[in-house]
Amino acid sequence: MADALLGPAEIRELAARLGVAPTKKLGQNFLHDPNTIRRIVAAAGLRPDDVALEVGPGLGSLTLGLVGAVRHVHAVEIDPRLAAALPETVPDAHLTVHNADALHVRAASFEPAPTMLVANLPYNVAVPVVLHLLAELPTLRGGLVMVQKEVADRLVAGPGSKVYGVPSVKLAWYAEARSAGKVPPAVFWPVPNVDSGLVAFSARTPAGDIDRSAVFAVVDAAFAQRRKTLRAALSGWAGGADRAEKLLVAAGISPQARGESLTVEQFAAIAGAAKQSPSGGKLSPTGAQAKEVDS
């Protein structure tokens, strides 16, 4: 980690020199607390041979913490003024700055390939950014992201929790996630009106050979009407409530259950049952509880 991290005075001075007035639209709340930077870098569990991907380096607070901890840092910043100024604040040969929108970056832009995502994310696009990067960069072995506390709670929630939903299941497809603590508003400039939370995750191999898009279609349908039973919620997706029921039974899941009680593996089992019965033909057995059903 670099010796000199940025405190409140440095952050204000840097912003004034660059003529940067933080905007809400880009989620610009800059960290000005060296202890929080040290905490994030430590909690990320980085190895010296890791290649870190930082989304939204801003004025460089976290970037300064990352450059000494890994062998290379890719920093993706959408704001051209901040991207242009970063090499001056963080003069390190092992830093590559990408002036780009993280929602649209492609794997081919990153050499060496990123192994860890570490970021204080722009809160308005945090979930789509994390899911896009996990889909686009299978080289990521894990990461640590700071997001709005409420979003952190959703990302780490498990089945049965009130806040378990689409972001929880989709993140679980790629990774095991856990909370790494809360961060108070006072460590940011400007001070946000929400608490923040740290989410740590380790990539995992998705279960089975079902396409991610097929599984995510079931997840989206199940949570679009989360209060309904799966038989009802999945009827549009399945082409009728009867077929939804048959696919659920074939997957070993009660048609009366709700999406909020299912693991990502169970959503994959439903997609798997549909794959075996694409046009409503006889389902073949898929496990202990599978039944042959007519369509």
Ligand code: SAM
């Ligand atoms: N990492 C810095 C820190 O901790 O002080 C800044 C974090 S600030 C919460 C979010 C940063 O993400 C801002 O610098 C903002 O310009 C940038 N940003 C916003 N949307 C982005 C996007 N779609 N792609 C890349 N960067 C983005």
